[in-house]
Amino acid sequence: MSRYTPLLQQLIDALRILPGVGPKSAQRMAFALLERNRDAGLALADALAQAMTKIGHCQRCRTFCQSTLCAICADPKRELDGIMCVVGSAADQHAIEQIGQFKGRYFVLQGYLSPLDGIGPQDLGLDSLSSLLAEGGTTELILATNPTVEGDATAFYIAELAQKHNVKVSRIAQGIPIGGELEFIDGTTLSHAFSGRKQF
Amino acid sequence: MSRYTPLLQQLIDALRILPGVGPKSAQRMAFALLERNRDAGLALADALAQAMTKIGHCQRCRTFCQSTLCAICADPKRELDGIMCVVGSAADQHAIEQIGQFKGRYFVLQGYLSPLDGIGPQDLGLDSLSSLLAEGGTTELILATNPTVEGDATAFYIAELAQKHNVKVSRIAQGIPIGGELEFIDGTTLSHAFSGRKQF
Ligand SMILES: [Zn+2]
Ligand SMILES: [Zn+2]
Numbered sequence: 001m002s003r004y005t006p007l008l009q010q011l012i013d014a015l016r017i018l019p020g021v022g023p024k025s026a027q028r029m030a031f032a033l034l035e036r037n038r039d040a041g042l043a044l045a046d047a048l049a050q051a052m053t054k055i056g057h058c059q060r061c062r063t064f065c066q067s068t069l070c071a072i073c074a075d076p077k078r079e080l081d082g083i084m085c086v087v088g089s090a091a092d093q094h095a096i097e098q099i100g101q102f103k104g105r106y107f108v109l110q111g112y113l114s115p116l117d118g119i120g121p122q123d124l125g126l127d128s129l130s131s132l133l134a135e136g137g138t139t140e141l142i143l144a145t146n147p148t149v150e151g152d153a154t155a156f157y158i159a160e161l162a163q164k165h166n167v168k169v170s171r172i173a174q175g176i177p178i179g180g181e182l183e184f185i186d187g188t189t190l191s192h193a194f195s196g197r198k199q200f
Numbered sequence: 201m202s203r204y205t206p207l208l209q210q211l212i213d214a215l216r217i218l219p220g221v222g223p224k225s226a227q228r229m230a231f232a233l234l235e236r237n238r239d240a241g242l243a244l245a246d247a248l249a250q251a252m253t254k255i256g257h258c259q260r261c262r263t264f265c266q267s268t269l270c271a272i273c274a275d276p277k278r279e280l281d282g283i284m285c286v287v288g289s290a291a292d293q294h295a296i297e298q299i300g301q302f303k304g305r306y307f308v309l310q311g312y313l314s315p316l317d318g319i320g321p322q323d324l325g326l327d328s329l330s331s332l333l334a335e336g337g338t339t340e341l342i343l344a345t346n347p348t349v350e351g352d353a354t355a356f357y358i359a360e361l362a363q364k365h366n367v368k369v370s371r372i373a374q375g376i377p378i379g380g381e382l383e384f385i386d387g388t389t390l391s392h393a394f395s396g397r398k399q400f
Binding site: 004005006007008010011013014015017018019020025027028029030031032033034035037038040041042043044045046047048049050051052053054055064065066070071089090091094110111 | 204205206207208210211213214215217218219220225227228229230231232233234235237238240241242243244245246247248249250251252253254255264265266270271289290291294310311
């Protein structure tokens with residue numbers, strides 16, 4: 001027996017598809033459930049099966065959703081003044097919602113343009129975004145993509161799309177994080193903070 | 201929407217029962233499966249459900265097992281000279297099997313004596329161990345419990361049990377780990393290494 005009983009080995013292998021879970025922690029997880037918490041293990045199995053089969057995407061904004069329209073897209077109050085925020089992922093959207101400051105709608109790319117990985121405009125639903133903008137009613141597009149090479153390239157592509165439809169485009173500010181200490185901030189951020197300086 | 205769509209929130213909450221998984225990593229896991237790997241997510245759900253419902257304990261040695269006897273207990277070659285190794289968990293048993301040096305059978309406690317947590321001799325199957333020893337045929341009990349307070353107390357308890365049945369007892373050596381550097385080894389280990397010194 002250099003391997004476990006087949007079902008246990010199968011569980012350890014299956015747990016390793018979770019990001020950040022190596023062989024040792026997969027083993028620890030399997031034992032913790034088997035020894036102390038089989039009911040919770042069964043509940044997790046059920047939650048996984050339901051989520052994988054029943055969660056789709058909002059037809060309008062592409063965020064994760066169990067019906068055709070998500071709660072935000074279905075809420076007329078969120079139409080606001082036609083301001084729409086473009087984010088890279090549902091997790092980013094969630095982070096912005098947590099602040100409670102933005103009251104408009106979203107468009108969730110679920111990724112960034114990456115020619116090397118074969119991710120093009122269609123994979124991010126940019127054809128749907130184009131149709132949404134063509135419908136009219138959108139007054140401003142706030143680009144809240146990651147400040148990375150891929151996030152920047154995607155923002156640039158969407159900005160051109162918006163300009164084609166005569167929609168105002170803005171990008172969330174890049175600079176030194178609040179509470180950050182200058183001496184510990186990387187040079188690129190500092191350089192962005194300088195070139196993006198505002199009159200006092 | 202300060203929370204996710206219900207099934208997504210339910211999945212994130214369910215993932216947190218895994219040891220070492222906090223809210224941020226549960227979220228990351230849920231997104232990774234939903235965005236890129238739904239088939240693997242379903243396979244994990246199935247592996248969990250099967251493991252939780254179909255894995256029991258070997259009737260003889262208490263290790264995780266799908267039938268009444270585990271592969272080792274069912275193998276007459278592992279009867280050896282009646283040497284049995286007592287370990288705290290199936291993971292410890294697995295670690296010893298990986299070395300491939302020990303050819304006898306095991307007794308897997310699935311825990312250690314801990315009066316404060318209400319874990320007594322019966323929870324560790326020590327009544328079964330006593331019956332096994334009473335049957336005869338066991339010549340030596342190697343105690344491979346953890347070198348911790350609870351592991352030591354459990355080893356002490358089992359040693360008394362073995363002596364009652366006139367079975368020889370030994371404990372795996374405690375000392376400096378091979379390849380370890382003396383200056384970085386904790387005082388307790390070093391002290392054990394001194395008191396356990398052998399003639400050269
Ligand atoms: Zn939506
Ligand atoms: Zn067994």
